[in-house]
Amino acid sequence: MTEAGQESDVLARNDEGPEMRILVRNDLCQGHAQCNAQAPEIYPLDADGFIDVPTDTPVLPGQEAAARLGAGACPERALQVG
Numbered sequence: 001m002t003e004a005g006q007e008s009d010v011l012a013r014n015d016e017g018p019e020m021r022i023l024v025r026n027d028l029c030q031g032h033a034q035c036n037a038q039a040p041e042i043y044p045l046d047a048d049g050f051i052d053v054p055t056d057t058p059v060l061p062g063q064e065a066a067a068r069l070g071a072g073a074c075p076e077r078a079l080q081v082g
């Protein structure tokens with residue numbers, strides 16, 4: 001394979017790399033709002049104060065650290081990112 005071919009393979013992998021996703025266990029959420037306190041742009045709450053994010057939501061590029069912070073703050077372990 002040529003050098004140019006190898007480079008395009010790397011670029012393709014980067015473009016299609018595995019994105020981080022948020023897994024939500026609504027059955028565990030108790031409405032502590034700690035996720036929202038850490039990262040309100042990623043973890044909105046509903047009118048009753050419970051997490052209002054569909055499970056398997058992709059994390060936007062650049063928001064990975066905030067997503068981890070918010071998920072780690074949940075005392076019920078209702079949020080997983082990966």
Ligand code: SF4
Pocket residue numbers: 028029030031032033034035036043049050051073074075076077078079
């Ligand atoms: S911190 Fe956990 S329990 Fe509290 S609202 Fe967020 S997901 Fe629900």
